[in-house]
Amino acid sequence: MNATTATTTGTPTLQTVMLNEAVEMVWDLDDRWGIVPPAAHEELRGDLQTLLTVAGGFTVATKTGNTAAIENVGQLVTHQKQLIAALSGVATKHVTDDLVTEEATPVHHWRNLVLVVVIAAAASYRSSTAAIDELVKGAPRLTTCTISERRPFTDVEVLLMRSYVAATYRPGDRSASVYALVDAGMTPGETTKVTLDDIDDIDDLDELDDLEYSSVPYIHAPGNEHVVARYLGLDRFGKRVLGAHNRHAFSGQRRPPMTAQLTYIPRKNLPGSKEATSSAQNVISNLLKHLGLWHADTTASSLTQWRIQSEWKSHGTELALEVSGRHSLPQMCEALKVEPAAVRRTAPGRGDFNVPD
Structure with a gap:
């Protein structure tokens, strides 16, 4: 595969990070933060190896002849569009076009995974948020992936x-x-009603070894008019982020009351209100837009959908229903835009809500 770009951009620091080192930095970031969804570890290892293999076959024309194009992260940033094309099988000039789902799905997958590698490398050198944002801005902006009205996010997203x-x-x-x-399974509106008292006591922020599902800390989801109150288990990522938030909240000289909102600061709108819900939705939507994940088939609720689908695939329908907070399987499926029969027919670990047996 020949790339035609003759110059390499990226920060000097990223030009010194070899691509195989950057892949290890993804796992380093996972060790510290638990970023990899538990069910995705094995597939991710294979995908990262594929990325390295394909990148190793690239050459680029320069004034002194052909040379390896993607040996370091700076070169990866420069030639990411060509690499995405090689990995997905879609021509470089069509990567950002409107594509049918069969072509769009691998393009989205590899685009997002390449960006993960770039962000992990930048994070390992404690790059500023502004510097990381510049790298995000340079990633190809894709069109919608599917024709679904709303779909769950994928593990790579x-x-x-x-x-x-x-x-x-x-x-x-x-x-x-x-x-x-x-990410843990709440609807955006529910987050505005969560208080400091709703989160389990999390102190061991550095102990992020894989945990059994039954032993992870829990957070209380307060429910709303559509979903019932319930307890949600926190995985390593949830434990890390919310544990750090909890610790910071009590780090000042004045201890806040346990009834204080965890994330939402009411000014004129009550927690759980339509206006408060809109505020929480905007937090997620802004992240999606910034990362290039905002499309016609995804919304802030796609993240809640992902958690429910993830629990269903790993632990079965009963736990998925519990996490969803819905009163019945038909209600859960209606919210997820899927037929109940598809969930009943498909065993955990096979297929997903959008592709029933």
Whole structure:
């Protein structure tokens, strides 16, 4: 595969980071923040190896002859569109076009995974948020992936969002905590009613080894007119972000009351109100737009959908229903835009809500 771009951009620091080192930095970021969805570890390892293999076959024409084009992250930034094309099988000139789902799906997958590698490399050198934002801005902007009215996010899309949150996190970052709450399975509106008293006591922020589902801390989801109150288990990422938020909240000289809102600061709108819900939705929507994940088939609720689908695929329908907060399987399926029969027919670990057996 020959790329025709003759110059390499990117910061000097990224030009010194070899691509195989950058892949390891993805796993380093996972060690610190738990960014990789548990069910995606094996597939991700294979995909990252594929990325390295294909990148290793690139050459680029220069004044002194052909040379390897993608050996470091600076070169990856320069030639990412060509690499996405090679990985997806879609011509470079068509990567950002309107594509049928069969072509769009791999293009989205590889575009997002390339950006994860770039963000992880930048984070390893403690790059500023502004510098990381410039790298995000340089990623190809794609069109919608499917014809669905609303679909769950994929594991790689969630990985990208988690990577960005981890790489740009600062103490007391309420937007990061809103994201973590929805990532855990809450609807955006529910997050505005969560109080400090709703989160389980999380102290061991450095102990991020894989945990059994039954042993992770929980957070209370307060429910609303559509979903019932319930307890949601926090995975390593949720534990890391919300634990840091909890610790920061009690780090000042004046201890806040346990009834204080965790992320939402009411001014004139009550927690859980339509206006408060809109505020929480905007937090997620702004993240999606910034990362190039805002499309006709995705909304802030696609993140809640992802969590429910993830629990269903890993642990079965009963737990998915519990996490969703819906009163019945038909209600959950109606909210997820899927036929109940599809969920009943498809065993955990096979297919997804959009592609029933």
